[in-house]
Amino acid sequence: MxxxxxxxxxxxxxxxxxxxxxxxxxxxxxxxxxxxxxxxxxxxxxxxxxxxxxxxxxxxxxxxxxxxxxxxxxxxxxxxxxxxxxxxxxxxxxxxxxxxxxxxxxxxxxxxxxxxxxxxxxxxxxxxxxxxVAIAPRQMLRAQLERLAELGYVPQVGLESEFLLYNRDGEPVMPHNMDYALDHPPHLSDFFRHLEDALFDAGIRVLAVKTEGQRGQIEVTFPYGPALEACDSYVLYKQTVKHLAVRHGMLASFMAAPATGVGSGLHAHLSLLREGEPAFATTSPRDLPTEAMRHSIAGLLAAMPHLALLYAPYPNSYKRYGAYSFAPKYMNWGIDNRGCAIRVTGHGQGTHLENRLPGADTNPYLGIAATIASIAYGLRDKPNLPPVSLGDAYTDQTSPSVPWDLSAALASFASSSLANDLFGQDVVRHYTRAAEAELAEHRRMVTDIERELLDRA
The missing domain is CATH 3.10.20.70 (Glutamine synthetase, N-terminal domain)
Incomplete structure (x- = not known):
């Protein structure tokens, strides 16, 4: 070494x-x-x-x-x-x-x-x-954990992170799709070993590291644990990735859509414990979701149009969503279906939900706070559960679409009585202002596409 x-x-x-x-x-x-x-x-x-x-x-x-x-x-x-x-x-x-x-x-x-x-x-x-400070992300998550605890539930969260690695020249570190590959080039294997050792020595446990389907894309999967601890570990992991990438002559990007047709997610796997027992557990893969899971899915889908801003906070975030992207196009749910926004996955005691809406640019505290707030809403108010999405989730036009851009998500969040009920007016005003600032900056900037037309104007 x-x-x-x-x-x-x-x-x-x-x-x-x-x-x-x-x-x-x-x-x-x-x-x-x-x-x-x-x-x-x-x-x-x-x-x-x-x-x-x-x-x-x-x-x-x-x-x-x-x-x-x-x-x-x-x-x-x-x-x-x-x-x-x-x-x-x-x-x-x-x-x-x-x-x-x-x-x-x-x-x-x-x-x-x-x-x-x-x-x-x-x-x-x-x-x-x-x-x-109520609008601080860590405090926002803690408040939602307390609300869920009042209903008798404790969440367990496992995060699944994707990011892109680039060389100094701005090119992805892998020349082609190396999804599930184990024959990584030496410079990439060296980076993985350094990262795995650094995380282990810092007490941050990792389940798996793999290369993904896009050039230069990496996925890191974390074990289940308490929600706040999962987010705390994640922000330290992200800083570690960025630091070590520079040491290895690389750049790590957690943009949701770092290039056209490329998307990186921060998938949130979540289950609930009630009196120490898994509330989503089934005895057979053919079993229907438990009552607690059904209410949780219903709450997630009912609140999702109102809280998309917390999952996708930037203009770039919305360029990840689209048909056949492995990111959702519609706000739907399915059984082991990676095209859905909410995926029921696992089996037996390990049956759980995966929220696939958050992107790599999601603040984990905000994304998990939104997820838990939505689940608590479902358990408390019991909104109707939409039909399960069968087959191709990208053709499920009966479900609401994911917002096309940040302005649409902002309009829904800012005017939402549900968002105010779940997070309070102070939080809604604060993150509304943050999104307005991001949009104003984005609209002011001249894009590369426009600059390509310099000689034609």
Whole structure:
């Protein structure tokens, strides 16, 4: 193994931190010198500060729940380019872009094996009075988990991530379709080994890594676990992928549609536990979905037109959807049918749902929050379950279409009484403003297609 891939702190077992005191002991011994305090932002990226570990830990020793850092609130009120924007209730020029606090969730503490002497902790955004920032993605998911728990259910989530790898020249790292291949070129095998080792050493468990059907496309599958933990692991995984790709002379893209005819998803596999038992379990592959599953599917499909904005937040997101793309065209459901928006899959105790609407650009906290909110709505209000889609899901014109673009999704979200009921007016206003900003920027930009007509105008 190349030295740059080796664990920088040989005396530490990666991913072994279990408490604030573990971290402090490692800092006192000099094993950990830097702590990344990270707030997941609206786009699912990690924003925060590199903190000197020992001085910080000495300062907050008496109160491990104290905020560990401050940050400009605009990190939760901006676009993908990090432009300061007006029009958000959270902050803006009217209050001079005030600060929010980062309160560490020490249960998320992990070592980062690819950065020497460095650990990371995910933080919740709070106000000066320590009240949570309701529009923060992590808080939005936590609120939906609490609502589902009130109905007696606990979700288990497994994410399935797709992304594209490019060489420095902008070409995909694979010259052709290598779906399910095991004869990967050496440079790709080296990247996989580095990624798998880094994730394992950070305590992020992976079920499988495979090459996909598009040139340069990779799929990484994660095991089932608690919903918040699944999303926490995912945002750290995504940062790891991007970091290691650069080290290997590559670029990793999590765009939903990085090229015409190419789409990458973030499929969400989900089941429910009730009193510790799987609520979707069947005894035979021929069995109909359980009552809990039927209500869950009905809720997902009824809410999907209202919440598409949370699954697909950018103009580019909607270029992934289309016929025979392995992304849904209609909001329908089917049994082991990858053309549907909601797929019933697995068998026996492992029977579960797969939400195939989220793209690779979906913020996992928002996508899972929307999924859980919809399921809770189905279990509580019991909307009618549409007929199952049989055969070719792309010809199922009896089901509502996935929105054609962000403006259509925005119109449905902004005016939706259901979205307001599930998430509250503050959240709806905030993410409406975010989508408006993305659309305004997209409409302002001159595209490559237009530039191709330079000599014809």
């Amino acid at each position: 190349n030295n740059q891939h080796a664990m920088p702190d040989a005396d530490l077992e990666r991913g072994a931190f279990s408490s604030f005191m573990d971290l402090k002991e490692a800092a006192e011994h000099g094993d950990i010198r830097t702590l990344l305090a990270a707030i997941p932002d609206m786009q699912g990226r990690l924003k925060g500060k590199r903190l000197a570990a020992l001085p910080l830990l000495d300062e907050i020793d008496a109160d491990a729940n104290a905020p560990v850092a401050e940050a400009c609130a605009y990190i939760l009120a901006t676009n993908i380019n990090m432009d300061p924007l007006a029009g958000f209730d959270l902050t803006g020029w009217a209050d001079g872009f005030r600060d929010i606090r980062a309160r560490a969730d020490w249960s998320t503490l992990r070592l980062l094996p690819y950065l020497p002497h460095t650990a990371v902790v995910l933080c919740d955004a709070v106000y000066a009075d320590t009240a949570p």
